[in-house]
Amino acid sequence: MSNELKAAIQKWCEKLEIPLVGVASVDRWKEPPFQPWMPEEFYPQSIYPEARSVIVIGLPISLPVLETSPSVYYRELYSTVNSLLDQYTYRLASYLTQLGHPSVFVPRDGYIGIRALLKNPVAIFSHRHAAFLAGLGSFGVNNMLLTPDYGPRVRFGSVFTSAVLPSDPIRDEKLCSECMRCVKMCPVNALDERDYPQGLTNKKxxxxxxxxxxxxxxxxxxxxxxVCPVGLDRRLFRREDISIYSRPDRFPEGHRAWEHAQNYGGI
Known part of the structure; x- marks a missing residue:
């Protein structure tokens, strides 16, 4: 029954064109795969005691739009993907509940806004760690979850379900190439050159x-x-040459397009 239900979930996601779906048993949170790890209050079963499995979905961030960041263009894309994640996880939780498996969605952010992060830079739940435990990717130096298809350019959402589902295997492959571009190009030097999980983001x-x-x-x-070089999306959009971000002469038409987007819509 659990295999049939998992297959139904995957089919449901395919109909909505959700490219990334993974499942992790809540027991995986009890056996941290690395340190430092989160306190128990952030485990799924601490938030929804009936939870037995966590379903994680991922939606990609379009690279050409992201390249305009910081911009209103990217802000709108970010908001759109966030809205879709909330809608899809809400609908998936409702679908499972109707099938007799009480489930709840978890909002994609879990905090009211940036002022909340300034006060306490922690959300209600880590979708990145859930995605890792659900086998969707591996962590990089930038503390983001890297996926084979989209690198770190993915937003995740989660569903806590009472259904006992087969877990997907945790990815053993290390996707991060440790090129340190994320470290060098961070505008506020918030990243550490040490590998994850030893190297932590300066959240403040x-x-x-x-x-x-x-x-x-x-x-x-x-x-x-x-600037992360990982992801097949770079090949799709012909962005294998990462130097284009620091060398305008390598992609002048791109820099003109990015500057156009950055010059309009903001304050």
Missing amino acids: SCAEHSNELNQKGISPCGICIK
């Missing part, structure tokens, strides 16, 4: 920068995921 600096951009209407930043 990151949040303060996001707040500055938010006041101009052009948040989020997105630089560390823009």
Whole structure:
């Protein structure tokens, strides 16, 4: 029954053109795969005691739009993907509940806004870690989850379900090439050169920068995921040459397009 239900979930997601879907048993949170790990209060079963499995879905961030960051263009894309994640996870939770498996969705962010992160840079639940435990990718130096198809250019949402579902295998392959472009190009030096999980993001600096951009209407930043070389999407959009971001002479027409997007819509 659990295999049949999982197949039905995957088919449901395919109909909605959701490209990334993974499942993790809540027991995986009890056996941290690395340190540092989150406190128990952030485990799925601590938030929804009936949870037995976590279903994680991922939607990609379009690279050409992200390349304009920081801009209103990227901000709108970010908001659109967030809205879709909330809608899809809500609908998936409702679908499972109607099948007799009480389930709840988890909002894609879990905080009211940037002011909340300035006060306490922690959300209600980590979708990135859930996606890792559901086998969708591996962590990079930028502390983002890297996926084979889209690198770190993915937003995730989660569903806590009472259904006992087969877990997907955790990805053993390390996708991060440790090129350190994310570290070098971070505008506020918020990243550490040490490999994850030893190298941690300076959340305060990151949040303060996001707040500055938010006041101009052009948040989020997105630089560390823009310059990451991992992901088949780079080949699709013909962006294998990462030097184009620091060398305008390598892609002058691109820089003109990005500057156009950055010059309009913000404050």
